[in-house]
Amino acid sequence: MTFQKEIEKKLKDEGYKLTNQRKAILEVLFSHKNHFLSAEEIHLKTQEKYAKTNFSTIYRNLELLEKLDLIHKINLDNNTAHYELIHKKCHHHHIICKGCGKTEPIDFCPLEEILSKLNHKDFSFTDHKFELYGYCSNCQKKLL
Amino acid sequence: MTFQKEIEKKLKDEGYKLTNQRKAILEVLFSHKNHFLSAEEIHLKTQEKYAKTNFSTIYRNLELLEKLDLIHKINLDNNTAHYELIHKKCHHHHIICKGCGKTEPIDFCPLEEILSKLNHKDFSFTDHKFELYGYCSNCQKKLL
C-alpha cells in the first residue's frame, strides 16, 4: 500500500469520509513533498484535479489534516500560512526557500543543547520553532 | 542621555519628526522591555499616554521602527504580529510566554553549529528563526 493510500485509509478508519475534494487535496500535498504551499496555491492545484473544490473546503481540510498531524503549518513573515505534508516520522526542522517554498529537512535539533544551557526551572516549555530561510539555487538565478 | 532620548534623537537626526504620538509609542515600548506586545495592546497603552492616537498611526510607526531596526516583529501562530523593543545590541533569540508575551533573551544561537553540519553550498541563507514557547511561572498559575 502506498503512503497516500495509507493516509486515506487512516482518514476512513477515523470516521472521515473520503470525498473527491479531500482526495484531490491529498494528491496535491503528496505531489509537493518538501514544499511549503500557501492555501491559495493548494486551492489552485487542487482545482486542477477536482475543479469544483471551494476555497473554504481547502481551509477546512487543511485544519483537519493539521489536527491529525498529517501536515505541518507555518506562518511566514508575510502573514500567510503555508502547509507541507509530514512524510518523515522523526522530529526535524526546515530550511525554507523564500522564493518557491521548497524545503529541506534539518535532522539536527538544537533544543536539548539549549535547554541544558538555560536552567529555566520557572518556565514550562511547550514547543519551539527553528527555521532557516534563504534562496535555493533556482531562485537565486531568478533574482539576478 | 537615557536610551529612550537617544532613540528620539536618532529619529530626529534621520529627519523624522518627534510627534506626541511617536513619543507615546516609544514610551510604551520602553516600559515593556522584554515583552512582545500586539499592535492592539500597543494601541491601548499608547492611548493612555496620548489619547488621540489612532490605530493607523500605531501600525505606521511600528513599520517605521522595524525598518530602523529599533523593534523586533514576530508573527505568532494566531496570525497576529507582536513587537518588542530591541535593547540588547547583540544577536539573540527568545523564550516567549504564550500567556502574557513576556520574553527572555537566549544569548546562545545555534546557527553556526548547524550550518557547519549542513554543507549546503547551493542554498544562500538570509535569516533564521529560533524561538522557544511555553508559559512563565505567573501564567502557569493562572492556567490551574
Place this chain on the structure above:
DNA sequence: GTTAGTGCAAATGATTTGCACCGAA
C-alpha cells in the same frame, strides 16, 4: 436514510491605504 462535508456568500480580524487636514521644524 444519516450525517459529515461542501459551496456560497457574507462575516471577521488584522493590517493597509487614500486623502484631506494638522502640526513639528
Place this chain on the structure above:
DNA sequence: TTCGGTGCAAATCATTTGCACTAAC
C-alpha cells in the same frame, strides 16, 4: 511655510463561519 505625520473611513487580504444543499457511507 512646508512637508512629514495623522485621523478617519474605506479597502484589502487571509481566513472563518452560517446555512442550505450534496454526496459518502
